Every structure is written in structure tokens, then in C-alpha cells.
Amino acid sequence: MKGFAMLGIGRTGWITKDKPACGPLDAVVRPVALAPCTSDVHTVWEGAIGERSNLILGHEGVGEVVEVGSLVKDFKKGDKVVIPAITPDWSALESQAGYSMHSGGMLNGWKFSNAKDGLFGEFFHVNEADGNLALLPKGMDPATAAMLSDMVPTGFHGVELADVRFGDDVAVIGIGPVGLMAVAGAALRGAARIFAVGSRAVCIDVAKKYGATDIVNYRDGGIIEQIMELTGKKGVDRVVVAGGDVKTMIEAVTILKPGGRVGNVNYLGSGDYVLVPRLEWGCGMSHKQIHCGLMPGGRLRMEKLAALITTGRIDPSLMLTHRFNGLEGVEPGLMLMKDKPRDLIKPVVLVDK
Ligand code: NDP
Ligand code: ZN
Numbered sequence: 625m626k627g628f629a630m631l632g633i634g635r636t637g638w639i640t641k642d643k644p645a646c647g648p649l650d651a652v653v654r655p656v657a658l659a660p661c662t663s664d665v666h667t668v669w670e671g672a673i674g675e676r677s678n679l680i681l682g683h684e685g686v687g688e689v690v691e692v693g694s695l696v697k698d699f700k701k702g703d704k705v706v707i708p709a710i711t712p713d714w715s716a717l718e719s720q721a722g723y724s725m726h727s728g729g730m731l732n733g734w735k736f737s738n739a740k741d742g743l744f745g746e747f748f749h750v751n752e753a754d755g756n757l758a759l760l761p762k763g764m765d766p767a768t769a770a771m772l773s774d775m776v777p778t779g780f781h782g783v784e785l786a787d788v789r790f791g792d793d794v795a796v797i798g799i800g801p802v803g804l805m806a807v808a809g810a811a812l813r814g815a816a817r818i819f820a821v822g823s824r825a826v827c828i829d830v831a832k833k834y835g836a837t838d839i840v841n842y843r844d845g846g847i848i849e850q851i852m853e854l855t856g857k858k859g860v861d862r863v864v865v866a867g868g869d870v871k872t873m874i875e876a877v878t879i880l881k882p883g884g885r886v887g888n889v890n891y892l893g894s895g896d897y898v899l900v901p902r903l904e905w906g907c908g909m910s911h912k913q914i915h916c917g918l919m920p921g922g923r924l925r926m927e928k929l930a931a932l933i934t935t936g937r938i939d940p941s942l943m944l945t946h947r948f949n950g951l952e953g954v955e956p957g958l959m960l961m962k963d964k965p966r967d968l969i970k971p972v973v974l975v976d977k
Pocket of ligand 1: 661664666778797799819822827842888889891917919956964969
């Protein structure tokens, strides 16, 4: 089979591999809709997690089951399924401790396009199918459902990590697709003001539709100055970080009220240290908390988030700005994610032409 792969740091291309084998608990799936991701950009072009060679990329998509293992109970050949980006080993001790995304070691629930081949091939392997697949709800557009793999769960996890509560003022730093889902999630959780920090006009437009009350363009001035001014120097209760770099934590901590909480889901692709400002962190005594996390995957999470689309509480389709047809579309799709043209939010690839 063919697949679009990371050949080495900074290099991508099409390769040929054997079709994956199916273990007794597992499934082999063919892609129906796929989405390239900024995380693949960090992995390939920043070399953020180290060297990988001939590793098929991709971790977001909807597919059709072509084979299941002998012990799989709830899925069969022909089922249309949503595949979470994170597919934990559910019997691992880390999973039993409540951190399934780190099953088997830090970040090890993240298998596709990290520890094994991802979704950008003619077929891909899913471990523990009963625990990690979710049926595509009847009538749901596969392109929209592909946002359930990573964008919805990651943006919402940022909101969970920041522990947004009724009436909170929340800043979302970065309003690409992840941050936009954090804006939508903060609104669902009952935030009062939501400050959306970004600069692309398309993202700003969707941020307002998802519930942002204030827009902060970080290219027009400092984030700290703008948010402190907008809040009468009080700052915000919660910050979700979904963009920026190792210096963004300076801004996040500074704009936070004492006792507030940062939820970071940004994948920091480069830099050795994350900077926290000493004085603004109350010399270590501010009760300003910093939480960070890889998105939780698994079937239950996918089913619950899918229900938010089915019931009309969220509409991730507003983020789909570019569409490609055929598996070969993953290449230009990923290049778009790398180059981030101003009219881009999220590309999607429809594999069945
Ligand atoms: P995008 O690149 O599409 O969006 C990034 C956003 O950050 C944009 O709004 C951009 O603004 C803004 N931004 C860039 N630089 C700065 C800066 N210096 N200060 C403030 N804002 C800035 O990314 P995605 O939404 O696709 O992904 C966001 C992050 O989440 C990525 O790092 C991705 O790898 C990570 N991720 C993490 C996961 C997890 O499980 N924790 C899972 C999936 C993704 P502009 O409008 O100017 O472009
Ligand atoms: Zn992703």
C-alpha cells in the first residue's frame, strides 16, 4: 500500500509499505476523510520529538473498518468509524491512574504518526478497537466528524485543564482550529467574557461565531498590555494556550489573576525551557496554576463529543476552509498547514472521490 510519510526531519514523500496486520483486539481501517494537523508540522519540520524515518503521517480522520481481530466485540467490517488521534492501551497502569494518554509512558497513548504509522495511507492499524473506535453517527458528514479526532477534544481539553467555570473571564491564546474549539468549549462551560487572541481574519470571524466577546490581535500590540487594558488591569480567571511558543507562558501567567489557571495544549516544537515570570508568578506564591496536557482519546470521549455535534451545540464545520479529493490530497493539505496562508483554518481531505 502507499502512504504519505515523514522520511526524516524536514523531509516528506510517498512510500510503499505492507498493509498492516490485525491483532486479536485490533482493527484495520481504510480512510474516508482525513485532516492534516499542525502537530505533524512540528513533528516533521521542527523535529520536535526527534528523528523518525519512513513513518506514515496523519492522526485525524474517519474511516471504514476492513478487518477486525477475533476478540473485537462491537465493530465489524464495513462500519464507518471516527478514529481518535490518541489511542491508549486501556489496561496500562497509567490508564488505570486516569492518564490514559500516557499509557505505557509519557505521551505513549499518542501512537499514530509518532510511535507507528498514521492515517495517511491506504490502510491503517488501530489498537484495541473496542476501546478506541467510535461509530460515525448516522447522517454526520465525515469531513465534520474528522474534527472529532483531535480539534474538538484538544480544544475542549484546554478548557478542562484551565477549569473554566460559570462567569469566568477567559483568554484563549491562539485561535487556529484548536483554539477555536477552546473558545466554543469555554462558551459551553459558561464563561462570561472570552478574549480570543489571534490575527487571521477568518479565524477571528469564526471565533466570534463560537462565542468570543473580545478580539486581541497580537500583531497590533502586546497581549499583556491589551488584555490588562480591556480588563481594567484585573486580568482574567483562566487562560487556554493553543498557540505561540515557549515565551507565551510569560503572557499567560502575567494576565492571570491570583488563583487562576492556565490550561496549555500547545505542542511546543522548539526551545529548551518554558519561561515563567518570577514576579508575575508572585515569586512562586501566586496560586497561579499551570496545567498542561495531551488530549484524552478513546471511544467514550469520541461518542460524547460527537453528541455535541449531533445536538447542534457545536459546529466544527465552520472551520473547514479547504477541501481536497483523493488520498493524494494529504500532501497539499499538509503543506497548507505548514505555510498557514491567511485564509486557512483547517483543510480536510475526502478520500472517496
Ligand atoms: P494554528 O497554527 O492553526 O494556530 C495557532 C494560533 O496561534 C493562531 O491563531 C496564531 O495566530 C496564534 N499565534 C501564533 N503565534 C502566536 C504568538 N506568538 N502569540 C499569540 N498567538 C500566536 O494551530 P492549531 O490550532 O492547529 O494547533 C494549535 C497547537 O495545538 C499546535 O501547537 C498543535 O500542534 C497543538 N496540538 C496539541 C494537541 C494536544 O493534544 N495537546 C493536539 C493537537 C494539536 P495567527 O492568526 O496569526 O495565525
Ligand atoms: Zn492533530
